[in-house]
Amino acid sequence: MSTAVVDAGVLSARGRRAPVRLLGLATLTVVPLLFPFGYLLWQALAGGWQGVLPAGRLAELALNTLLLTGLVVIGAVVIGFGTAWLTTRTDLGGARMWSTVVALPLVIPSYVLALVLLTGTGRQGILSGMVVALGGDPLPIPRGLLGAVLALVVSTFPYVHLSLVPALRRVDPALDEIARALGAGRLKRLRTVLLAQVGPALRSSALLVGLYSLADFGAVSLLGYDTFTRAIFLQYAGRIDRRPATLLAAVLVLIALAVIGLERSTRPPRSERKGRVVRPGSLHRLSNGRRFAAVTFLTLLVATSVGVPVAVLAAWWVRGTAAGRETVAVWSEVGRSISVSIGAALAVAAIAIPIAVLVTRYRSRLGAVLEASAWTVSALPHLTVGLALLLVGVTLLLPLYQTLPLLFVAYVTMFLPQALGPTEAALREVSPNLEEVSRSLGQSPLQTFRRITMPLIGKGVLTGAGLVFLTTMKELPATLLLRPTEFETLAVRIWSTTSEGFYTRAAFASLVLIMISAVPMHFLVSRDLRHA
Amino acid sequence: MVEPMKSNPTILLVVVLLLACGGNAATTTTPTSVADEGTVVLYSGRTEELVGPLLTRFEEEAGIDVDVRYGSSPEMAATILTEGTDSPADLFYSQDPASLGSVADLMEPLPESILSLAPERFSDPDGRWVGITARSRVLAFNPELVAEADLPATYRELVDPQWSGRFGIAPTNGSFVTFVSAMILLEGEEATGEWLEGIAANDPVTFDGNSPIAAAVDAGDLELGLINHYYLRELAAEQGSITAQNHFFTEPDAGSLVMPSGIGILSTSSNPVAEDLIEFLLSAESQAYFAETNFEYPVSPDAPAPGGLPAIDTLVSPVLSSAELAGVLDQATDLIAAAGLA
Known part of the structure; x- marks a missing residue:
């Protein structure tokens, strides 16, 4: 004993x-x-590495990859911050419902979003058909940078949203009140009070989105935008010599490590303030006009990021099947x-x-x-x-x-x-x-x-x-x-x-994948938000 | 990505449900990587869409399982080279002669009974692989957007500014790489590099495969596309009708290259069934399937020609050996990359 x-x-x-x-x-x-x-x-x-790959090619890939990564981070952070702020810091009705549906694009992988762009646009595209019916020209297929940015922003903004929601809920109203009492203007308070408090969450979600863009393979390949991942796979699949693919992969690993290291070394020390939120912060009152604008924005966002992709895939599949494919x-x-x-x-x-x-x-x-x-x-x-x-x-x-x-x-x-x-x-x-x-x-x-x-x-x-x-x-x-x-x-x-261009089959398989992912994703996301 | 979170019984329920349905699936999909009796392992550089149904037919008729690993032809060739004597593959079925040439040294000469089924010009001179079908390079065009009379006379003219932004290519696809390999052999490295740079500067729309080019030309998103002859026929079979047409170049250069797809048995294989599969692919039934369903040219002289296409004897094509093509394959890839196309 x-x-x-x-x-x-x-x-x-x-x-x-x-x-x-x-x-x-x-x-x-x-x-x-x-x-x-x-x-x-x-x-x-x-x-x-000498003679395996031309240096110019490496520089070009690095530039393309960083350009894509930068644009996607900006797009995803702006949208994700917007949705998280609207659903936590304002008196917008149905905030919880919005917070859940905004995260739904997580069930759609980026390569499926690429398929959506390929089947939605072009002369045969589903969306083009609607534009033409309204008297416009068919939408051009957004190959390259534009398409890749679109697909990846939709894939990643929910991550920013999900990590900012809890951070925004924890924001201490007292700090804002003190700043206001000291005569700080709205912009100054946004910068020194709000952003300072959600800064760590913002940084880590931006890092996540950046790494995601750096790593994405499916969307950039299908949309033909030359990044490291696409080049690695093309070298792997297209030639007998494995050295170029290996070298490119090694360079990409080093770049990713550098990004992670940079984020870690510049991260401010964690300051845990104990017992911080004594009361929930007051919600920002939206005027009727702004409320309408906010609801329109969220509706359009959900429609374009989830509704349109599923509808385009379904329509393509139905049309293809009807045509005997x-x-x-x-x-x-x-x-x-x-x-x-x-x-x-x-x-x-x-x-x-x-x-x-x-x-x-x-x-x-x-x-x-x-x-x-x-x-x-x-x-x-x-x-x-x-x-x-x-x-x-x-x-x-x-x-x-x-x-x-x-x-x-x-x-x-x-x-x-x-x-x-x-x-x-x-x-x-x-x-x-x-x-x-x-x-x-x-x-x-x-x-x-x-x-x-x-x-x-x-x-x-x-x-x-x-x-x-x-x-x-x-x-x-x-x-x-x-x-x-x-x-x-x-x-x-x-x-x-x-x-291979068999979009009817691909659309069907994609719909099945989305359906299988949707059920558990719903539980995870709604739980996550409830307990945040 | 992972916010710390607590859990909830619904998750448990979902996981259990998924477990339940996954359990059934798992029992039916156990993969085998070791060839046993009645199983043959095939590395295929040809896509499942093109050859899958035929292989299924072989499995049913012969009672032999075919384990197929699909990938691109150079990828499968590289895999075989890396695996060396440990390769699980019995056979390598390639889309292009260049990939076959690069692993020919690891292949066993085929018996005369098989080699005699295909004309010599479509097989390895040393008999290590045999041609199954032949495909011609063509220029697909949309007659609603450009008249056949106005088409470029040879592929070389695609660098002309008038075609800027109007054509599609699949610069990383095996067929295009083989076409560039042929160009290196026929016209030299320098001329080939210059042409590729001219193409890159002429704003081509690039794809990873031929089928999407065929679809884009047919849909009118593009006017022209450099592809193999059968992709439009496949599209027609799937859609019922198509607008786009094939244009066969008439000069015997890389643009009119007729390329065999071929298959060989690896020296490391001791599987007696491997030869059965090749014989099946060269049988009257399979050769007719290639012509009727895939619209490829069957190599067997007795097989019917694919409908709606010029007879293979009327096609002009340069004569190049697979060993030579294999020798410049990576050089071709380098030139394509150096031009900024890959």
């Missing part, structure tokens, strides 16, 4: 040393995720997509638990490094994850090459933090005292975890699993490169039929 008491005493000191076994487990999980990138960079160096049943693709997504969700959620325990229950520098590593690799472009694992698979891990386990390694690499986030949050809600009591009553750490902690964090783990499920459903580039032979998923099918 006395040893248990001593044990409990040690336990109660938060920040005790992490058990070696837990550290080992977490290390064995995360380090293999880093290795393929090291191998990719090494291969790129070993292959040499066959829609190939995609049920086996649906089966593969769902089973692989569930597998990924469960695997990633399970793998996240030890790391989350390590980070939330112990003070460990190694644990913090491992967690940061997991976040960093997950932010790298999925195409480079696929290419790096492909290289490793074909040269070092041949038994795993072209098998589901290797694909799952890719999913863990890309999506581990999605499960880590909710799991860590759930663990922080569970008082360590409960676990200490259990230990003091003679239960082993594992028994304690199984009987006390796990039941309490189960829902957080499942939320993480739900997120991983959704992103796996939509994932294209890594799946395209690593899928086992004959393992075409829904995303791969949409990609191949769209790039």
Whole structure:
């Protein structure tokens, strides 16, 4: 009994040393995720860069990629800030409903939005048909930069919205009142009070959107805008020599790392003000004219980002089917997509638990490094994850090459933090005292975890699993490169039929993908907003 | 992306439901990467839309599973080269002779019984792969927007400013790369590079594949497009009727190149079924399918010609070996990239 008491005493000191076994487990999980990138960079160096790619081409791709990234960040932040502000800081009616529907574009992957642009415009386009009926000219197909910006802004502004809503709700009204009392004008208050308080959320969502644009493969490829990802895939698919694709991928990884590093190093230190919001802030009163303008803006936004895409796909499919174009049943693709997504969700959620325990229950520098590593690799472009694992698979891990386990390694690499986030949050809600009591009553750490902690964090783990499920459903580039032979998923099918010009089949497969994603997405998004 | 959040029983419900329906699906879609009895592994640089139905027919008739990995032809060739002796593939079916040429050294010579089914000019001189179909490069045009009499006489004239912004190409597609490879062999690297730069400066609309070019020309979004001859016929079969037409160039240069698609067996394969698949693709039934459904030229002299197309004997084409084409394939890709087209 006395040893248990001593044990409990040690336990109660938060920040005790992490058990070696837990550290080992977490290390064995995360380090293999880093290795393929090291191998990719090494291969790129070993292959040499002189004569592999003209320097001018590299500069052109870098310029194109950064131009796209900059425009998408601006567009997504402006729209996302607008919707988040309107739905949290004003007396607009139905704010909660708006906040949910504005996030709906998350169910539509960027490559499907590209398909929407391709089937909506041009002389045969659905939207062109409506414009022509009204006496206008057919809409030109927005290939290149314009189309890519449109598709990616629609894909990303909901992320900005979702991360700004909680930040805006937490804004302290007292600061604004003090500023006003001191005679600060509206603009000055916006800058020094509001933006200062939501700044961190704004920065991190802008970073997220930037990384997303840097990494997007489907939309830029289908719309023919030359960024790194498109060039990497074209080099990969178009030639025998793998060095150019490897080199480009290595450069893209370094650019992404630089962006992440820049954001981290310039991030202001976190200032947690305890017990900050004593009362909700007063809502900005909208005049009738402005209320009308706000509702019109939100309606148009939802219509163009969700309504129009679904309607265009449905109309194209109906028209094509009526004209006798066959829609190939995609049920086996649906089966593969769902089973692989569930597998990924469960695997990633399970793998996240030890790391989350390590980070939330112990003070460990190694644990913090491992967690940061997991976040960093997950932010790298999925195409480079696929290419790096492909290289490793074909040269070092041949038994795993072209098998589901290797694909799952890719999913863990890309999506581990999605499960880590909710799991860590759930663990922080569970008082360590409960676990200490259990230990003091003679239960082993594992028994304690199984009987006390796990039941309490189960829902957080499942939320993480739900997120991983959704992103796996939509994932294209890594799946395209690593899928086992004959393992075409829904995303791969949409990609191949769209790039081959079989838009009727692609439209049908896209509608199915959207429907499958919509149901769980609805629960996740509405929950997220309710608890924010 | 991930806001810390608590959970809710609905998520549990959703996940359980999805688990339930995924469980069934998983049992029916277990992939096999190891070839067992009655299974043959095919790396296909030809698309599923073109050859999938035929392979399914083979599976049904022969009772043999064909595990097909689809990708672009150079991608599959590169995959085979990287895998080397560990390649799980039994066969490589390529869209272009250049990709076949680059892995020909890893292929086993085919028996005379197979090689005799196709004319020599469509197969490897050393008998390591055999032609299945032949495709001609053409200029697709929309007669409502440009009259056939006004079309450029050769592909070289597409650099003329009058065609600026009016034509589509698929510069990264295997067929275009093979066309550029032929141009390098026939006219030299310098002339080819200059032509590509002229094209790049003439505001072409670029695509990743041929089908979207055919669709864009037919829809009137474009006036001209450099593609292979059968894409318009496929579009017609799907849509019922089309506006766009093929124009066959009459000079024997890269623009009128007739390219075989071909297939070979990898030396690492010991699968006796592999030859059966090739024999099936060269059978009267399959060759007729290629002509009637895909509108490709069957290599078999006995097969019917595709309807509505000039007879293959009337097509002019330069004669180039696949080994030579393979030798300049990456050079062609470099030139295309250097011109800013990829």
